[in-house]
Amino acid sequence: MDQDALFGPAATTPSGQPARLGHNMFDTHAGSPLAARMRPRTLDEVLGQDHLLEPGKPLRRLVEGSGEASVILYGPPGTGKTTIASLIATAMGQNFVGLSALDSGVKQVREVITQARQDAIRSERTVLFIDEVHRFSKTQQDALLAAVENRFVLLVAATTENPSFSVVSPLLSRSLLLQLKPLAEDDLKALATRALADERGIGGRVSMTPEALSQLVMLASGDARRTLTYLEAVAAAVEDGGEITPVTIKANIDRAVVRYDRDGDQHYDVVSAFIKSIRGSDVDAALHYLARMIEAGEDPRFIARRLIVHASEDIGMADPQALQVAVAAADAAALIGLPEARLPLAQATIHLATAPKSNAVYRAIGAAQADIRAGKVGHVPPHLRDGHYAGAKEMGNAVGYIYPHDQPRGVAAQQYLPDALAGAEYYQPTEFGAEKRIAEYLGRLRRLIRGK
16 A cells, blocks of 8 residues: 555445545544654645645645645655645545545445535535545546536545556546655655654654764655654664664664555656666666666566667667677576676676667668558569479579579679569668678668669
């Protein structure tokens, strides 16, 4: 479940009907996690989302109780999606229902909508918060459409996945899509400092050195919840009146948790950045993204396959050895597995990132396929056809074929392409790497073959 979610299954009455919930669903007690106790109570306490909460912005109006549009909050964990939902719940009063996509079905959604219609007759607005809406099926999402469009419910949906791929288009078109950003370093420092002093949090029981604060924030990677979770862990290891130092951080937080979902946006974004860094010849960036994938537990076979594709797509004949290196790295990774597989994968990444680049192979096969799809096929010239069967010569097949090895230069002047494509030139080498040498003689080679 998204780390932003504090509640589990939708509350129900003994009859199985969804319970009418107010903002008390966000109430905390002394034993609640620090992240829950420090949840902002007002807009002034919200950090890091100024682009959405400035005066006059739709989300601010909604939080202040005057908004009308349903919203889909999209962002990584720990950016404030549930916090914003709690503030909306407070502003809207008691007509607030929270559902989790992990525990709610179409039946529960329809029950909420039925109750909301009855409340609307009494001019009461129902706010429906759905956590992890990307996990709702198409049928579940479709069940919301009429209620959202007719404003029987004000939908506040939260998702860590790109809604363009995970939310049905009709629901997207009926809602404002608002993207929350990971918190900046200064925001996380302010959050941790507030939690150290606030009576809801640590209450001044311990202090923290600036170096330790910076280290804590770095490990949190833009995640407010993780910042407070780590702070709670290290504070518990220090006696009253003590001080949290970098040594305390290292002793209690083993390593940073890489935000990476092998089935979600992080997977595709990091892989995309990996390939684009290699294509851009930035070896350091390429190694960074490789390390992120390895630390997050990405399948090394997947990484190897991307390297093989890249070796042909973006390097090709500019460095023919690139493909061999990539294939060798894939074989090595499959043979030895992680953690040692990181070495051949890193070697291949370095080779490909520093190799001369050319997409001529990619463009060449693409152009050839485009002609085929456009119907430019034609018949195989008779002299190139198979002649190894009885009657082939009588049909004119293989008659007139010139064997290149019998020619002084090893090249025969004869037509190879079908008549419809005579003169086509798909492969256009660049001036980079080994392709520069190919470019120098390819023109002469084509002229010899075509007798020009």
